[in-house]
């Protein structure tokens with residue numbers, strides 16, 4: 001593992017990154033609780049992906065860059081500017097949910113204010129959309145970079161090939177990400193693809209492909225920093241494959257104990273990126289365990305408050321059913 005200081009980030013920035021990671025974890029846990037008590041209809045969790053997502057998102061400039069996430073990218077969306085209350089309003093299906101005013105399923109993140117483009121449940125359709133957004137930067141001579149992500153199973157959809165090929169041909173300022181957690185619901189990678197790595201595919205399309213250990217914050221951040229800078233400087237797209245763990249079942253409607261052994265589940269818990277990050281923060285002198293507990297207490301209070309506020313927001317009115325389905329003309 002790289003030392004955190006190798007990231008080039010200041011002590012304050014690394015501690016802020018830890019807050020993002022822990023906020024993502026605690027919010028995700030809250031969303032599970034809400035499904036279990038029947039207050040939210042669905043959750044699909046990013047637990048195990050948070051360190052990688054924070055390292056990824058911090059390499060961008062959310063005030064101008066575009067993000068087309070997939071359903072596990074909640075923590076990255078928080079770094080991009082969404083708040084726990086925004087996310088919770090989506091889970092409760094509230095009128096002020098910025099993702100869709102309660103029209104979409106939970107976990108289909110979007111925020112016009114923060115350049116986060118809402119996505120479809122049909123996996124990987126965000127890839128060709130992202131090429132369009134990135135092509136817009138080229139045609140409009142704008143210097144924003146576009147980020148889009150998907151899972152390693154979904155990366156085998158046909159439109160992923162079309163998007164990456166087009167991006168390579170046009171040298172688009174676009175970063176493609178595959179969050180490889182080893183499973184597409186219950187299907188392991190041996191049945192998903194025959195390449196040695198997903199990252200290799202970048203080269204086939206004429207651009208850089210890099211595989212990173214998503215549990216390694218500095219390695220992941222540095223890989224993104226380089227390709228984002230290159231994309232902003234006209235050097236074209238890149239593909240980054242982040243190796244991560246899916247710590248939970250696929251979704252709140254799935255039970256992974258049916259297809260994952262007890263041993264595998266135990267091993268995975270020990271392989272939790274959050275634990276590695278905390279160990280590094282202590283060993284490399286960023287935070288003490290007591291300081292982490294204080295941060296955790298603050299975040300839990302923040303999420304409790306956001307839950308109460310989001311739950312108290314008004315539901316969509318039945319007569320507004322046909323509103324917010326398409327964007328209003330500006």
Ligand SMILES: Cc1ncc(C[n+]2csc(CCOP(=O)(O)OP(=O)(O)O)c2C)c(N)n1
Pocket residue numbers: 072121122123150151152153154155179181183184185246250
């Ligand atoms: C086109 C399409 N096929 C199937 C599904 C059902 N589905 C939703 S998520 C998923 C698995 C995706 O696995 P992966 O891409 O590895 O992402 P992960 O969930 O592991 O993050 C499937 C098959 C879908 N939503 N869209």
Ligand SMILES: [Mg+2]
Pocket residue numbers: 151152153179180181182183184185
């Ligand atoms: Mg997967």
